[in-house]
Amino acid sequence: MIQSVIFPKPNTGPRLSLNSDELQFFDMFGFIVLKQFFTENEVEKINEELEKAKAITFADLPFDPTIPSSDRLQTIQLSHSYSPFIFTLSEDERVYGIAKQLFGEELIGHQCHASSFVGDTRWHPDHPPINPYPDHRYGIKFGFYADTLTADTGALRIIPRSHRQPYYGDLKKMPGISNPENIEAFPGFACESNPGDVVLFNLNCWHASRGGKAGRTMLEIVYYAYPKSTDHIEQMRGQVKWSKQLINTRTDDKSAKPDYRREWFLNKENSPLRASWIERQRKLGIAD
Amino acid sequence: MIHKIEEPAEIGHARTALTRTEVQFYDTFGFLILRNHFTQDEMKAISDEFEYAVELEFKDKPFEKDLPTSERAQCLSFTDSTTPLLVALAEDPRYYKIAEQLLSGEIIGAQGGGCLYVGDTRWHPDRVPDGRYKTAVIDKPKEYSRYSNHNFGCKFALYLEAVDADTGALRVLPRSHRQPLYGELRKIPGITDAENVRSLPGFVCATEPGDVLIFNHSCWHASLGGKSGRPMIAAGYYAYPRTEDQAQELRETYMHSKILSKDYSKEGKETEPLSEWNQNPNQSPLRAKWIEYKREFGYFDYKSGSLEEELKAP
Numbered sequence: 001m002i003q004s005v006i007f008p009k010p011n012t013g014p015r016l017s018l019n020s021d022e023l024q025f026f027d028m029f030g031f032i033v034l035k036q037f038f039t040e041n042e043v044e045k046i047n048e049e050l051e052k053a054k055a056i057t058f059a060d061l062p063f064d065p066t067i068p069s070s071d072r073l074q075t076i077q078l079s080h081s082y083s084p085f086i087f088t089l090s091e092d093e094r095v096y097g098i099a100k101q102l103f104g105e106e107l108i109g110h111q112c113h114a115s116s117f118v119g120d121t122r123w124h125p126d127h128p129p130i131n132p133y134p135d136h137r138y139g140i141k142f143g144f145y146a147d148t149l150t151a152d153t154g155a156l157r158i159i160p161r162s163h164r165q166p167y168y169g170d171l172k173k174m175p176g177i178s179n180p181e182n183i184e185a186f187p188g189f190a191c192e193s194n195p196g197d198v199v200l201f202n203l204n205c206w207h208a209s210r211g212g213k214a215g216r217t218m219l220e221i222v223y224y225a226y227p228k229s230t231d232h233i234e235q236m237r238g239q240v241k242w243s244k245q246l247i248n249t250r251t252d253d254k255s256a257k258p259d260y261r262r263e264w265f266l267n268k269e270n271s272p273l274r275a276s277w278i279e280r281q282r283k284l285g286i287a288d
Numbered sequence: 289m290i291h292k293i294e295e296p297a298e299i300g301h302a303r304t305a306l307t308r309t310e311v312q313f314y315d316t317f318g319f320l321i322l323r324n325h326f327t328q329d330e331m332k333a334i335s336d337e338f339e340y341a342v343e344l345e346f347k348d349k350p351f352e353k354d355l356p357t358s359e360r361a362q363c364l365s366f367t368d369s370t371t372p373l374l375v376a377l378a379e380d381p382r383y384y385k386i387a388e389q390l391l392s393g394e395i396i397g398a399q400g401g402g403c404l405y406v407g408d409t410r411w412h413p414d415r416v417p418d419g420r421y422k423t424a425v426i427d428k429p430k431e432y433s434r435y436s437n438h439n440f441g442c443k444f445a446l447y448l449e450a451v452d453a454d455t456g457a458l459r460v461l462p463r464s465h466r467q468p469l470y471g472e473l474r475k476i477p478g479i480t481d482a483e484n485v486r487s488l489p490g491f492v493c494a495t496e497p498g499d500v501l502i503f504n505h506s507c508w509h510a511s512l513g514g515k516s517g518r519p520m521i522a523a524g525y526y527a528y529p530r531t532e533d534q535a536q537e538l539r540e541t542y543m544h545s546k547i548l549s550k551d552y553s554k555e556g557k558e559t560e561p562l563s564e565w566n567q568n569p570n571q572s573p574l575r576a577k578w579i580e581y582k583r584e585f586g587y588f589d590y591k592s593g594s595l596e597e598e599l600k601a602p
Binding site: 024028029031158159160161162167170171173174175187188189 | 309312313316317319460461462463466469472476489490491
């Protein structure tokens with residue numbers, strides 16, 4: 001545990017890592033809001049690219065604001081050809097730099113995802129329900145939004161500290177925790193954010209959202225610690241399998257069929273960093 | 289871990305037990321809000337009596353609206369003779385029965401109290417900071433765990449006005465009643481600084497009159513933005529100690545509360561043990577039991593002997 005502490009004060013602007021206060025906070029509570037992580041120009045660029053990507057994704061099959069994301073994911077298709085900044089964002093040294101700080105060089109990165117969400121999101125950690133508790137340094141997610149979000153308009157709610165055992169497991173045992181009507185019933189902290197802010201959270205952290213408008217766009221970048229034990233490798237395989245199942249169950253004939261994963265894996269840009277992540281995924285048998 | 293499960297006969301104003309899920313919630317997060325625990329009629333009576341208590345308390349020395357509670361608490365004395373409804377709250381089965389349930393058995397109650405709060409309240413748990421008091425009262429000072437048990441005690445808080453995030457509602461850090469988070473927070477320099485109330489991810493317990501907030505004494509809590517003079521009534525309970533460490537912590541806690549009462553009193557006197565509540569004028573058997581327990585754990589000990597003996601001395 002990190003012992004030397006003072007609280008994180010708003011630390012805005014370019015950065016390649018978390019400072020010691022931020023690390024302390026993240027370690028203790030399992031999340032941190034990084035204000036103005038992206039510059040105004042970058043926010044503009046992200047929005048422009050998102051608009052292009054949405055236009056292409058929903059050209060044939062328009063976005064449906066009536067279908068909850070729990071029933072069908074409406075994923076936005078990204079491509080290096082029309083959204084190069086977002087497409088390669090997981091390799092951006094500011095984002096990757098923080099992941100590297102937390103997990104070391106030998107981590108596993110993924111491409112950036114973007115989705116248009118509909119409805120509330122129930123309490124859940126980003127783990128398969130049947131998986132045993134992983135190490136609390138298993139994985140992290142950078143989440144950021146195109147809109148200003150508050151507690152009642154879809155901001156990510158997190159249960160601070162829930163990335164740690166035995167708290168994580170105690171929450172699993174709470175009756176009805178994953179029922180949609182129980183989002184307000186649990187003491188979450190609303191990570192209110194403006195465009196450009198980033199919510200960094202531990203994948204073990206229980207999180208939810210409520211009251212967001214249909215079509216709110218969230219971008220996500222996930223990194224995993226490189227597994228060192230057989231159990232850890234199995235957990236990661238289980239995680240990938242579960243993610244695929246989740247996507248399949250939320251995909252129907254009308255769903256958009258993003259093939260950006262393929263494009264990202266083909267790595268036509270010859271990014272050495274991306275190549276190293278893909279190689280690690282292949283080695284572990286978790287390449288998509 | 290759930291200590292004791294007892295399903296209430298009915299959910300409503302008159303309940304004296306929590307549901308299984310409520311106990312689990314309290315045990316997991318360290319707090320619980322009981323909505324509409326008192327009826328609006330009861331709240332009217334409570335508020336009227338509270339106003340009368342304010343009138344009595346500040347008759348000679350007016351309430352100072354600019355004096356932060358962190359410097360001096362402006363609290364009220366509830367007595368059996370003047371404010372019978374308020375003084376009886378701690379012995380109301382809707383309070384103490386639930387306290388027994390949460391603290392797993394025998395409890396030690398105390399006089400309820402009311403305060404008019406001024407200013408923000410910094411992050412703190414309701415437990416004595418490590419090693420603050422080592423005096424003759426603790427006759428064999430020794431190293432013991434200042435965190436003897438996460439279920440050391442609990443507090444019932446009743447706000448007479450609606451409060452939310454910016455108007456003084458209690459903020460709690462869920463799970464902070466448990467180790468290791470409780471201890472990790474203790475070690476953070478600046479955690480109790482006034483400017484850091486917003487720095488921690490506290491959960492805001494917004495309440496309406498009639499709601500009762502129960503929180504574990506170990507749970508870190510704070511408040512922000514309430515108006516000057518916002519009224520709150522609290523009743524605290526301790527679990528009857530089961531180990532020497534717990535007994536030691538309770539002795540130290542009693543000493544701490546007496547010193548605080550001295551620091552906070554207008555006259556600078558150690559007044560709390562002398563209160564009418566401790567005289568038990570109506571011979572309440574429940575209160576009598578609690579007073580005996582308090583005596584057992586040094587509440588009435590005073591400097592070289594007992595407070596009662598000292599008072600008898602010429």
